[in-house]
């Protein structure tokens with residue numbers, strides 16, 4: 001049982017790929033900021049968990065085995081909560097991180 005913290009294209013794409021596996025049960029979590037989010041390809045739950053404690057309780061209650069943080073780089077609070085909750089329940093966590101921009105020849109940085 002996998003919980004993906006989403007709200008990004010990468011999370012939706014990952015969920016779509018994992019959904020093809022019969023041996024995985026995947027749920028994707030959205031904060032609820034978007035009124036009509038696009039289909040995510042897997043069951044979705046919506047809304048905050050109530051901080052790291054609430055997320056830890058959710059992970060335990062839903063018997064999640066793996067947490068994947070695929071949230072936006074600017075969404076710092078949920079990522080910190082995810083790390084803390086995973087540590088609290090002793091669960092593996094995988095965090096997708098976008099590579100930072102590196103200067104290359106021809107750039108016009110402002």
Ligand SMILES: NC(=O)c1ccc[n+]([C@@H]2O[C@H](COP(=O)([O-])OP(=O)(O)OC[C@H]3O[C@@H](n4cnc5c(N)ncnc54)[C@H](OP(=O)(O)O)[C@@H]3O)[C@@H](O)[C@H]2O)c1
Pocket residue numbers: 005006007008029030031033046047048049050051052054055070071072074075076077078079081
């Ligand atoms: N910030 C951006 O620029 C940006 C851009 C594109 C997409 N997004 C997406 O929009 C969502 C909210 O962004 P934010 O910047 O407001 O995040 P944030 O400041 O890190 O999170 C604020 C609170 O929103 C809840 N939350 C955030 N993401 C959640 C998720 N995937 N599932 C359930 N609850 C979630 C959590 O509430 P509780 O503490 O109650 O659990 C969290 O503490 C994120 O999922 C992110 O991936 C953000």
